[in-house]
Amino acid sequence: MAPQRYRAGRHALGVTAVALVAVTAAGCGGGGKARAAGTRPAASxxxxxxxxxxxxxxxxxxxxxxxxxxxxxxLGLNADRTIQVPPLNRLNMTGWWKGGPTPGEKGASVILGHNIGNGRASVFDKLGTLRPGDTVRVTRDNGSVATFEITRLEQIAKSRFPTDKVYGKLSYPGIRLITCGGRFDSSSGHHVDNVIAYGRLVNAS
Structure with a gap:
């Protein structure tokens, strides 16, 4: 089963140029292209x-x-400028896209996880069951803990990946958790959708 591949545009590396971002799903492949995050900030x-x-x-x-x-x-970049993903055989591992903000900084911090790894349920298998108000806690290397509240869930076809909402500029500290979901396409061997959980920072300790 093919690993997830996210194509990072120059904007994802902190440069404001618009590029294309191709998204394929965590642990289930598939994918499409979406217009990269532009300069339009998301509402706070x-x-x-x-x-x-x-x-x-x-x-x-x-x-x-x-x-x-x-x-x-x-998670950094592969040679073809797709974002690296956690190993499929480490079912409980998630990965933070190091080209973006750290969780708790202003902006959208992106964490990826497989929903299936080598045919077994993986860490984000149940990501789509989160609901607004659920909490996500991220421990950081300086000992602090950033607590986020989920604000919305989205399941969307990979061909319509909402790059502006995921990677776009924010005026507040936000988090995006991404995996794959939806129907499994046996002809391609991949699920057809992405599942995205959006959150905002509500506490820091």
Whole structure:
């Protein structure tokens, strides 16, 4: 089963140029292309008053509702400019896209996880069951814990991947958790959709 491949445009590396971002799903392949994050910022949630945190690399992801307690690895770029993914045989591993903000910094911090690895349920298998108000906790290397509240869930065809909403500029600290889902296409060997959980920082300790 093919690993997930996310194509990072120059904007994802912090450069404002518009590029194409190809998304294929975690642990289930497939994919399409979407216009890269442009300069249009997403709206700031009106209820968040938590100040952005200083940069600190994430080390652990906890989602109480899903009984997830996952180590986080750094994800860079492959030679073809697709984003690396956690190894398929490490079912509990998630990965943070190191070209973007760390969780708790202002902006959209992106964490990827497989939903299936080598034919077995993986860490984000139940990601689509999250609901607004559920919490996500990220432990960072400086010892701080950034707590996020899920604000919305989205399941969308990979061909219509919402790059602006995932990678676009934010005026507040946000998080995006991404895996794959939807119908399994036996002809391609991949699921046809992405599942995306959006969240905002609500506490830091």
């Amino acid at each position: 949630p009106s209820s968040t008053a938590v100040k952005p945190l200083a940069r600190s690399v994430p080390s652990r992801l906890r989602i109480p509702k899903l009984n997830i307690d996952s180590p986080i690895m750094k």
